[in-house]
Amino acid sequence: MSEQNLVVVGASLAGLRAAEAARKAGFTGSVTLVGAEEHLPYDRPPLSKAYLDPAPTPPDTTFRAREVFDDAGIDLHLGTVATRLDPGEKVIHTSHGSLPYDIAVIATGSSARMLPGTAAMSGVLTLRTLDDAVTVRTALDNRARTVVVGAGFIGSEVASGARKRGLDVTVVEALPVPLVRAIGTDMGRACADLHRRNGVDLRCGVGVEKVLGNGHVEAVQLSDGSTLEADLVVVGVGADPATEWLATSGITLDRGVVCDETMATSLPGVYAAGDVARWHNPLFDAFMRLEHWTSAAEQGALAVRNALDPQAAKPYSTVPYFWSDWYDTRIQFVGVPEADEIRTVTGHLDDGQFVALYRRGDRVVGALALDHQTHIMKYRALIAKSASWEQALDYARTRQHKDAALDAGR
Structure with missing residues (x-):
């Protein structure tokens, strides 16, 4: 590939995956990863989960040692805040100077209110x-x-x-x-x-x-x-996409950085990924901005691959997925919550262990599971296939029969 400058702004999960994906794709130009925090890129979900557990030592949430970045030829600019993007000059201005770019990925995430x-x-x-x-x-x-x-x-x-x-x-x-x-x-x-x-x-x-x-x-x-x-x-009252530094760039902003289905923004050579991106999800034919680990990781990698080869760009189509740990309960949700009907198909609400399905029209669009980890990914696959409501209910009935047989055999 030609010698170009790739600048990734935002050194959390989406930005990290973008920088690494560029090298995996064979990109030989410069790769610069800009992060506002002094810390090496780290995993955020454990911060409110395992990190707060009363263990003697909290877990290490760092993704990679600095040597890994050095070996991959990824230039880290930590403790560096992006202040302005100039698409005319193709320069990203920061608190520590200016960075020219040929390709840029915006992954600045969101700011808690x-x-x-x-x-x-x-x-x-x-x-x-x-x-x-x-x-x-x-x-x-x-x-x-x-x-x-x-x-x-x-x-x-x-x-x-x-x-x-x-x-x-x-x-x-x-x-x-x-x-x-x-x-x-x-x-x-x-x-x-x-x-x-x-x-x-x-x-x-x-x-x-x-x-x-x-x-x-x-x-x-x-x-x-x-x-x-x-x-x-x-x-914990929500977060806003970190787009203030883009106000004078001319990029299209609307509750995030607006992207098409390939994660491309309105500016040539500029893509976005993670919490800051509001992109068109073709699976639901809707614009979405997700604050989820899975989508951030996937978007970061795909955005840079599409940026490096726009002629072969692929859409990012996904079933949203998130999880949360409360006390001794694992909560998992796939899909979207806007529904005409929500029906419990496994367990009971009063027990705190159940699976509920979300229907919109004749299609299953979501599933919520409390302490049924083995169920949720099957429903995610059904939603990804645009399965009908009856198909989802058929699977739920089949699953109930299998679970009953297992219980009877114990």
Whole structure:
């Protein structure tokens, strides 16, 4: 391949996979990987899961040793913030100088939302980075009085980490039912029951009025007039795509960097991947922006391959997949939650162990499993094949018969 400059902005999973895929594809030009954090690229999902477990030593989440990057000829620019993209000059400006590019992959991810007026208050933080995780873990080790704002997946995993230490924890959720947008009302109630069964004080339909403290958090005042004493407040109220640095670039932005089905942006030679990308998913004929490990990894690798050979570009078509660990329960979801019907096909909601299917029209479009890890990937395959609702129900019935036979033989 011709000697060109590839610049990947964002040194998390999508960016790492893009840089590595370029070398695997035989790209011999320069590869520069720009990361805002000082740390080597690391895995984020464990930060709110295994990293918060009360083990003596947290797991090492680093993806690769520095020598691996050196051996692959990947030039790391860590602690370097991208500030502007100039498509006319084909230059990416950063806090440490300018980088010319022939091909660029934008993988800057997303930024967690904070509560207004808390930026300068210690003890109030999101859980997005390794430094965040270190701070949260230390606070939990010190038996901090913990309040979690937002009963989504990150917040719920933090609550789980606190309860594993026997700590009291209150989870505050503004919506009447958690996770409505992600999995639907009835399934959200079932997940809420997991908190209550594990001793969490879950307060739904109430917001945060004010965070109180003199330099360090001391309490959280809620919209119902109650006040919660706190040494640690972890905010898990969503994230926004990190696109501010692209505002003057002319690139099309709409709730993320807009991409076609090949992950190409509106700028020649510029592709995007991971949390920051909002791309057209041909399987559902819809634009999506996913904050999922699997899609970030896949998009990063495909984006750079398409960038290197646009004439042979392939679309990125996927069934979204994510998982979360709460207490002793593995929650897995595949597909999309917008549905005409949600039906439990295995187990029972009250037991906290079940599989539910999501129907839109005559097609199965989603599946949620709590502690049924062996089921979920089959449903993902059915969704990928655009299987009908009846085909999914037939599989569910077959699976039930097999499971019953296994139970009878024990």
